[in-house]
Amino acid sequence: MDSLHHAAELIAGAERLVVFTGAGMSAESGVPTFRDALTGLWSRYDAEALATPEAFTxxxxxxxxxxxxxxxxxxxxxxxxxxxxxxxxxxxVITQNVDDLHERAGSPHPIHLHGSLFTPRCSACGMPFGVAAQAAPVRPAEMPVTRATTDRPPVPLSEHRENAENSCSREELTGAGAADFTAGATQLAAGTAETATGSLLREGPRTPPACGGCGEPVRPGVVWFGEALPRDALEQAVEAAANADVLITVGTAGVVHPAAEIPQVTAKLGGTVIQVNPRPTPLDGVCALNLRGTAAEVLPKIIR
Known part of the structure; x- marks a missing residue:
């Protein structure tokens, strides 16, 4: 049987489907990765110098x-x-990405393992802080997340601390099978692309807003180097993976822990793992099917 057809049949028959996405998923839309965004003014800084609690302090x-x-x-x-x-x-949907592309496509409640650029919070008390309204979904969707429970025991993940974007170097991104950045994405990363109003993106320091509760500075809502993953998000991700009968892993090389262990949870508990990735990754061995191709190319063929 053709691998794409086999994958489509498995997915169509799944009662509890999970999709796990990494950097390659966003790169196809032209989102510059963590280190690829270090251009222009930002090129003088190391990624780690801008992504730690100490740097923010x-x-x-x-x-x-x-x-x-x-x-x-x-x-x-x-x-x-x-x-x-x-x-x-x-x-x-479980994602390692910090963008809102899943939400804008219509996925209602993606689990952001590494936080989000769109959920800033107080650096002291943790109170959420609203930013400019996110773009509305491109089309409406009313699809609740499946949260079924089973008798399968939970599988603990490693206690490694990581950063949301450790896995997003160009080397791993290419290895994860993301297409080369488009000219537009390259311009965005270089800060030369114009906005819809014709203005260039603004580089440089900006004073963070103050928390409405305690007055302390608001921080980005992402996981920084040395920080643990959000407990609620991690627990939800493990629960979803443990209960999944089919999990699709897309655009991740599977080398950054503990997020890389999510597909293994499904496999260890008897679920089927399908990988969408143009190149081999360390996850190949736990996957029942390894589909070589990009997310934009393969997913529409197997999710019908």
Whole structure:
């Protein structure tokens, strides 16, 4: 049987489908990765210098400015066919990406393991802080996340601490099978792309807003180097993976822990793991099917 057809049949018959996405999923939309966003003014900094609690304490305006610049980059790109394919079905979405492309495609409640550029919070008390309204979904969708329970025992993940974007170097991104950045994405990362109003993206420090509750600076809502993953998100992800009868892993090389262990949870508990990736990855051995291709190319063919 053709692998694509076999995958489509497995997915169509799944009662509890989970889609797990990494950097390659977003790169196809033109989202610059963590280190690829270090261009222009930002090229003088190491990635780690802008992505730690210590960096924010030392220079909150510098760190806030970089993350706001990156958030605005994301607002200028669009979900691709793979995002829309995922949004068409009733499934749980777990993502390592910090953008809002799944939401804009219509997936209602993606689990953001590494936080989001669109959920800033107080650096002291943790109170959520609203940013400019996110773009509305490109099309309406009412698809609740499946949260079924089973008798299968939970599988603990490793206690490694990681950063949301450790896995997003160009080397791993290419290895994860993402297409080369488009000219537009390259311009975005270089800060030379114009906005819809014709203005260039603003680089440089920006003073973070103050928390409405305690008055302390608001921080980006992402996981920084040395920080643990959000407990609620991690527990939801493990629960979804443990209960899944089919899990599709897309655009991740599977080398950053503990997120890389999510597909293994499904496999160890008897579920079927399908990988969508143009190149081999360390996850090949736990996957029942390894489909070589990009997310935008393959997902619409297997999620119907």
């Amino acid at each position: 030392r220079d909150p305006a510098l760190v806030w400015g970089w993350y706001e610049w990156r958030r605005e980059l994301v607002e200028r790109v669009h979900p691709h066919a793979g995002h829309f394919a995922v949004a068409r079905v009733n499934c749980a």
